[in-house]
Amino acid sequence: xxxxxxxxxxxxxxxxxxxxxxxxxxxxxxxxxxxxxxxxxxxxxxxxxxxxxxxxxxxxxxxxxxxxxxxxxxxxxxxxxxxxxxxxxxxxxxxxxxxxxxxxxxxxxxxxxxxxxxxxxxxxxxxxxxxxxxxxxxxxxxxxxxxxxxxxxxxxxxxxxxxxxxxxxxxxxxxxxxxxxxxxxxxxxxxxxxxxxxxxxxxxxxxxxxxxxxxxxxxxxxxxxxxxxxxxxx
Numbered sequence: 490x491x492x493x494x495x496x497x498x499x500x501x502x503x504x505x506x507x508x509x510x511x512x513x514x515x516x517x518x519x520x521x522x523x524x525x526x527x528x529x530x531x532x533x534x535x536x537x538x539x540x541x542x543x544x545x546x547x548x549x550x551x552x553x554x555x556x557x558x559x560x561x562x563x564x565x566x567x568x569x570x571x572x573x574x575x576x577x578x579x580x581x582x583x584x585x586x587x588x589x590x591x592x593x594x595x596x597x598x599x600x601x602x603x604x605x606x607x608x609x610x611x612x613x614x615x616x617x618x619x620x621x622x623x624x625x626x627x628x629x630x631x632x633x634x635x636x637x638x639x640x641x642x643x644x645x646x647x648x649x650x651x652x653x654x655x656x657x658x659x660x661x662x663x664x665x666x667x668x669x670x671x672x673x674x675x676x677x678x679x680x681x682x683x684x685x686x687x688x689x690x691x692x693x694x695x696x697x698x699x700x701x702x703x704x705x706x707x708x709x710x711x712x713x714x715x716x717x718x719x720x721x722x723x
Contacts, residue, residue: 490552492517492675493538493643498546500530500537500699507533507542508699515643520669520676522686524716525696531679532573534696535645538677539563539570550643564593569641571632573648573679579621583612586620586631590638597640604672605634608664626657633664637672644668646678650685658682662689683716 491514500508508530515521523531537544540560548555555563564570569590577586587605591598606613609630615623620631629649636644646665650658662685668674680686686693687707695703695716703715710716 491515492519492551493677494547494549495534495538496547496549498534498537498544498548500533500542500544502533502542506699508537510546511696511699511701513694513701513704515675515677517675518669518673519692520665520678520690521692521694522690523677523679523694523696524683524686525679525681527681528698529696530699531696532647533699535570535572535647535677535679538568538645561593564639564641567640567642569636569639569644569674571629571636571644571646571649573651577620577628577631577635580619582617582619583623583631584616587612587634587638590635594638594640598638601638601640605637608637608667609634625652626654626660629653629657629661630664633661637668641674644674644676646676648679648681650680650682658685665689687711 493515495511495513498508498511499506511534523534525531533542536542538548538555540558540563544556550566555566558566587602591601594601611627612630612634620628649661665676669676692706693710694701703710703713
C-alpha cells in the first residue's frame with residue numbers, strides 16, 4: 490500500500506472537467522513531481538487532494554479515503570498545502586500568517602515555529618513584516634512555513650519556483666529536501682520547470698490536458714519526448 494494513492498481521479502469545476510482518470514501513487518518519504526505546461530491540470534490535482542473540487546474516483550492516504558472529508562478534515566489528517574497562489578493575508582505580518590496555519594495543530598505551535606525559523610531564518614528576522622511588502626521568494630517561504638505549521642505528514646507544493654530567481658529556487662529546493670530528510674515529510678510538487686523537478690524528485694508524472702501522458706524515474710524520463718512535449722505544450 491502506497492502512502493498516497495490517487496485512483497482513477499476525474500475532477501470538475503462545475504460542469505467543466507479538468508482531470509481525466511488520473512492515477513498516481515507516492516511512497517512514504519518520497520518526493521515526486523507532477524510536470525506539465527500551464528493549464529495542464531497540475532493545480533487542479535492538488536486542489537482535488539485538498540477537497541476543493543468535485544471528483545469521481547478515490548484519493549487515499551495510508552489506505553484511508555480523503556474524499557468527502559472537507560479541507561479542514563484533510564488538513565487534520567496530516568496534509569499540508571502550499572498553493573502557487575500563496576493565499577497569504579497581505580496586510581498581516583509574517584508571524585500572523587504562520588499562525589493561521591497552526592489552527593489545526595495548536596499543541597505543536599512552538600515546535601513547528603522553531604522548525605520553520607530553522608529552515609527559513611529570514612522569516613524569523615522579518616516576523617513583524619507585512620507579507621505584502623515581501624519579495625516573491627520570501628512569500629513562497631511564508632507559504633511553505635504556514636503549511637508546515639499544520640504538522641503535515643504529506644506536503645503538497647504547487648509551482649514552488651514560479652517567478653523566482655535561480656538562487657532562490659536553490660534555497661527552496663534545499664528546504665524541501667530538509668523537510669523530507671529531517672522531518673520525514675512525503676512531498677508532492679507541481680512544476681512547469683522540468684529541470685528543477687528533475688533535480689529534486691525521484692519520480693515524475695507528465696500531465697497534459699488533464700491526462701497522465703508518462704511516468705517514471707528521472708533517468709527514465711530525462712530523454713523522453715513526452716516530457717518535452719508536455720513541458721513546451723506541443
